[in-house]
Amino acid sequence: MTITPVPAPPRRRGRTSARPARVRNTRYAFLVPAAVFFALFSIYPLYTLVSMSLSDVTSATLNTDWVFSGLENFRAGFESGETTGALLRTLVFVLFVTVVGMVGGLAAAIALRTTGWWSAAVLAVMVFVWALPPVVNGSVWKFLLADAGLLNMAARALGLTETALPFLYDPQWALWAVAFVNAWAVIPFNALVFRAALMNISPEVFEAASLDGANRWQEIRHIMIPAARPTAMVLLVLTIVFGFRSFDYIYVMTYGGPGSATTTLPFLGYLQAFGRYDFGLGSATSVITVLLVVVLALVYVRSIRREESES
Numbered sequence: 650m651t652i653t654p655v656p657a658p659p660r661r662r663g664r665t666s667a668r669p670a671r672v673r674n675t676r677y678a679f680l681v682p683a684a685v686f687f688a689l690f691s692i693y694p695l696y697t698l699v700s701m702s703l704s705d706v707t708s709a710t711l712n713t714d715w716v717f718s719g720l721e722n723f724r725a726g727f728e729s730g731e732t733t734g735a736l737l738r739t740l741v742f743v744l745f746v747t748v749v750g751m752v753g754g755l756a757a758a759i760a761l762r763t764t765g766w767w768s769a770a771v772l773a774v775m776v777f778v779w780a781l782p783p784v785v786n787g788s789v790w791k792f793l794l795a796d797a798g799l800l801n802m803a804a805r806a807l808g809l810t811e812t813a814l815p816f817l818y819d820p821q822w823a824l825w826a827v828a829f830v831n832a833w834a835v836i837p838f839n840a841l842v843f844r845a846a847l848m849n850i851s852p853e854v855f856e857a858a859s860l861d862g863a864n865r866w867q868e869i870r871h872i873m874i875p876a877a878r879p880t881a882m883v884l885l886v887l888t889i890v891f892g893f894r895s896f897d898y899i900y901v902m903t904y905g906g907p908g909s910a911t912t913t914l915p916f917l918g919y920l921q922a923f924g925r926y927d928f929g930l931g932s933a934t935s936v937i938t939v940l941l942v943v944v945l946a947l948v949y950v951r952s953i954r955r956e957e958s959e960s
Contacts, residue, residue, distance in 0.1 A: 702932035722933035732934060735917040742828050742913055743892035749832035750888045754839025759873055762847045779837035783897030790830045791902045820910035823903050827911050831895050839884050846880040847873055886949040893942055914938045
C-alpha cells in the first residue's frame with residue numbers, strides 16, 4: 650500500500666515581508682509627533698540663534714530684516730575681553746562644581762549605602778534639596794551667606810572672624826560661593842545615582858572581602874569605586890553639563906557681580922541680549938555655550954554606547 654504525500658499549502662508571496670514593513674512604518678508613525686516637537690522647540694530656535702549671531706540685531710532692528718555681519722559679533726566679544734573672561738570663569742566654575750559634586754555624591758552614596766531609618770531620612774532630605782526650584786534654593790543660600798546670615802553669625806560666635814565674611818560681595822569670594830551652592834544642589838542627584846549602583850553589589854562580595862581581612866577603606870577602594878565607575882562616567886558628563894548651564898543661582902545670588910566676578914558665558918549672553926539689547930552679540934555668546942554643551946553631549950552619547958556594549 651502506497652501512501653500519497655499531501656502537498657503543502659501554497660505560500661502566499663509577500664506575506665512575511667509585509668508584516669515587518671507594516672511594523673516598521675508603525676514605529677515611524679509614532680516617532681512623527683516627537684520629531685515635530687523636537688524640530689519646533691529645539692532645531693528652529695537653534696537655527697534662529699545661529700542666524701541672529703551672524704547678524705547685526707538690536708532693539709531697533711529686531712522686527713526688521715537682519716543685516717548679515719558674519720563673524721563680527723564673535724570678534725567683538727573676544728576683542729572686548731568679555732567673552733574671554735567669561736569663558737575662563739565658566740571653566741573654573743564648572744571644574745569646581747564637577748569635582749565637588751562628584752566626590753561629594755560618591756561619599757554620600759557610600760555613607761548611605763546601608764539600610765535603616767536614618768539613611769531613609771537623610772535620603773528624603775537630599776531629595777527635597779534636589780527637588781527645590783533653583784530660585785528658592787538660591788534665595789535661601791543668599792540669606793545664609795549674607796553679612797547677617799547664619800554662616801557669618803556662626804563664624805563670629807566661634808571667634809573665627811570679627812567682621813562678616815564677604816561671601817557674595819568680594820570678587821575673590823563670590824565665584825567660589827556660587828559654585829559651592831551649585832555643587833551643593835547637584836550632590837543629592839549624584840548620590841542617589843551612585844547609591845543605586847552600589848546597592849547592586851552582591852552582599853557575598855563584601856562577605857568574602859571581610860573573610861579576607863579587608864578593612865572599610867579597602868572595600869571602598871577595591872569594591873565600591875570599581876562598581877561605580879561605569880555610572881561615574883555618565884554622571885561626570887551630566888555634572889559638567891549642569892555646571893555649564895548654571896544660570897538661576899547666579900541670577901538670584903549675585904546677578905553676575907560684584908562687577909563681572911560671577912559672569913559666566915550663559916549669564917553674559919543674557920546681559921548682552923536683554924540688558925544691553927544687543928541681541929546679535931548675546932546670541933554669539935550663547936552659540937559658544939551651545940557648542941561646548943554639544944561637545945559634552947557627544948561625549949555623553951559615546952559613554953552610554955560604550956556602557957551598553959560592555960553590559
